[in-house]
Amino acid sequence: MNYFKKIIRYALPYKGYGIANIISNIFYALFGSLAFVSLIPMLKVLFDDKKEVTAAPEYTGIIELGDYLEGQLNYFINEKIARDGEMDTLMFMIILVISTFLLKNLFGYLAMYFITFLRNGVLKDLRNDLYKKTVALPVSFYSEKRKGDTISRITSDVLEIQHSFLSILELIVREPLMILFTIIFMLTISAKLTLFVFIFIPVSGFIISRIGKNLKKKSDRVQREQGYFLSILEETLGGLKIIKGFNAETIFNTKFKNSTSRFYKFSNSLLNRQNLASPTSEFLGIVVIAILLWFGGRMVLVEGTLEPAAFIAYMGLAYNILTPAKAISKASYAVKKGNAAAARVLEILETKSTIVDSPDAISKSDFNDELSINNINFKYEDEWVLQDFSLKVPKGHTVALVGQSGSGKSTIANLITRFYDVNKGDISIDGNNIKDITQHSLRGLLGLVTQDSILFNDTVAGNLKVANENATEEEIIEALKIANAWEFVSQLPEGINTNVGDSGNKLSGGQKQRLSIARAVLKNPPIMILDEATSALDTESERLVQEALENMMKNRTSVVIAHRLSTIQNANTIVVLSKGKIVEQGKHQELLDKKGVYHSLVEMQSLS
Incomplete structure (x- = not known):
């Protein structure tokens, strides 16, 4: 129930709908019980099963309530027949029965109408919070988690919560009240028969509870496996060229089939256990009805302590308990399934981000002096990627980081942008530790061009407006011109309003x-971080973009992570990295004259 309490707080903004649902359910349960009681006078008239009563009975206490109500009913029927005749009285009773069933169904619809807004509202808010949390969690969180598993939690797990936990909101008032009102009317008709029924209810409850054991564990297996095969699907769509290029379709088909086979087995086990609830509860209910027929039949035929019309209505009421009892037993299984889904959803919602703003973090909107990296150490897991690394980048300077793959170049970009936090040391801007600057304002000072061209399934303009939501068409075109992109964008079918496809796959690298x-140009930040920004370009495009980058970096502070050394010859400082440490530092010509590591890297690239 702890999970239920945490999820139910999402219903608070919609409590008005909840209150309206409760009121409607109260009337639904009341008229649902009265519908069967209203059959008694109709049956009495129909079978001429009425006692001659000349005066209204007097109320003598709660113990004799059944006899008092029966006397009132007989008196009313006698008076009605004497005044209007038997056929008119029968018609009146039929209209009464129809009216009670009509009101029952009207309030049943209203209850469902109001709960719909509450359930879908909770669903909407839960998904919004999950998405917000997904975006807020650090990049490191997703290096450990499968993307498909996260997608599964936002889609199927949230739906499972709607089908399970939120279904209880319908049952928590309506079904117990239906049982309560029904039992009250049953006690009124015959307390002896009702007490006899209660002997068998605990036995039924015990049998049903035994069936529901281990349902949460079975449900958790199903949801985890669903997350796994969604991950395979997501990876397949992302790496389709590699799969086809290496004829690896069979490998991935096998992985997917193995996962869906496990899902098939787990789902069968879960659903077969769950499906056992309804027939078991119905069979047990019918057993109780059969016993009632035997015991109640003796009261009517042998003892003469119960009227036939009352007994028929009583049987209707007894059967009326079965439906809500079945619903409650099914709900208990749904809660166990919902617990597993809620645990997975709450795991994301309650995950504490490792990258947080300090309580007194400042909002910084300008850059005046220098970006400073002071004796930092960092590791992703066990091995140190950077050790005692220090670097100063004065305002207006371009600093290039070069070195072999795995030397820690891209890690520095991840640390400056606070995608990860350093283990030791600090990074500061104008003397302010970046941990003491809000993440939003820090990233507002930075422009980022990554090695992988990350584009979204949107128009050219939509992709650029990620950097500046309020950019005008003229500003977008100017940014495209600086990046030497306007030449091809202007030739697209709809110009800047052309959709670039999923991950920009309608375009070349x-x-x-x-x-x-x-x-990045459109954002116009004071500090630019270029993580191998020209690595995906052909020679001609590289020349064009390099010119654009040089224009863009004038009077701007830039940290350039370079793969092609020809692109960073004009940098103010070139830093050569090896295994997370600085091995050389200086200008292009200075480093060439040293005949060291940088010279070797240049030689290797010129030979290739």
Whole structure:
């Protein structure tokens, strides 16, 4: 129930609908019980099963309530027949029965109408919070989690919560009240018969509860497996070229089939256990009805202590308990399934982000002096990627980081942007530790062009407006011109309003990278971080973009992570990294003259 309490708080903004649902359910339960009681006078008239009563009975106490109500009913029927005749009285009773069933169903519909807004509202808010949390969690969180598993939690797990926990909101008032009102009327008709029924209810409850054991565990297996095969699907769509290029379809087909086979087995086990609830509860109910027929039949035929019309209505009421009892037993299974789904959803919602603003973090909107990296150490898992690394980047300077793959170049970009936090040391801007600057304002000072051209399934303009939501068409075109991208964008069918496809796959690699650069240009930040920004470009595109980058970096502070050394010859400082440490530092010509590591890297690239 702890999970239920945490999820139910999402219903608070919609409590008005909840109150309206409760009121409607109260009337639904009341008229649902009265519908069967209203059959008694009709049956009495129909079978001429009425006692001659000449005076209204007197109320003598709660113990004799059944006899008092029966006397009142007989008196009313006698008076009605004497005044209007038997056929008119029968018609009146039929209208009474129809009216009670009509009111029952009207309030049943209203209850469902109001709960719909509450359930879908909770669903909407829960998904919104999950998405917000998904975006807020650090990049490191998703290096450990499968993306498909996260997608599964936002889609199927949230739906499972709606089908399970939120279904209880319908049952928590309506079904117990239906049982309560029905039992009250049953006691009124015959207390002896009702007490006899209660002997068998605990036995039924015990049998049903035994069936529901281990349902949460079975449900958790199903949901985890669903997350796994969604991950395979997501990876397949992302790496389709590699799968086809290496004829690896069979490998991935096998992985997916194995996962869906496990899902098939787990789902069968879960649903078969769950499906056992309804027939078991119905069979047990019919057993109780059969016993009632035997015991009640003796009261009517042998003892003469119960009227036939009352007994028929009583049987209707007894059967009326079965439906809500079945619903409650099914709900208890749904709660166990919902517990597993809620646990997975709450795991994301309650995950504490490792990258947080300090309580007194400042909002910084300008850059005046220098970006400073002071004796930092960092590791992703066990091995140190950077050790005692220090670097100063004065305002207006371009600093290039070069080195072999795995030397820690891209890690520095991740640390400056606070995608990860350093383990030791600090990074500061104008003397302010970046941990003491809000993440939003820190990233507002930075422009980022990554090695992978990350574009969204949107128009050219939509992709650029990620950097500046309020950018005008003229500003977008100017940014495209600076990035040497306007030449091809202007030739697209709808210009800047052309959709670039999923991950920008309608464009070439060079075109995608130039749009990424245009996006950074449009943001116009004081500090630019270029993580191998020209690595995806052909020689001609590289020349065009390099010119654009040089224009863009004038009077701007830039940290350039370079793969192609020809692109960083004009940098103020070139830093050569090896295994997370600085091995050389200086200008292009200075480093060439040293005949060291940088010289070797240049030689290798010129030979290739």
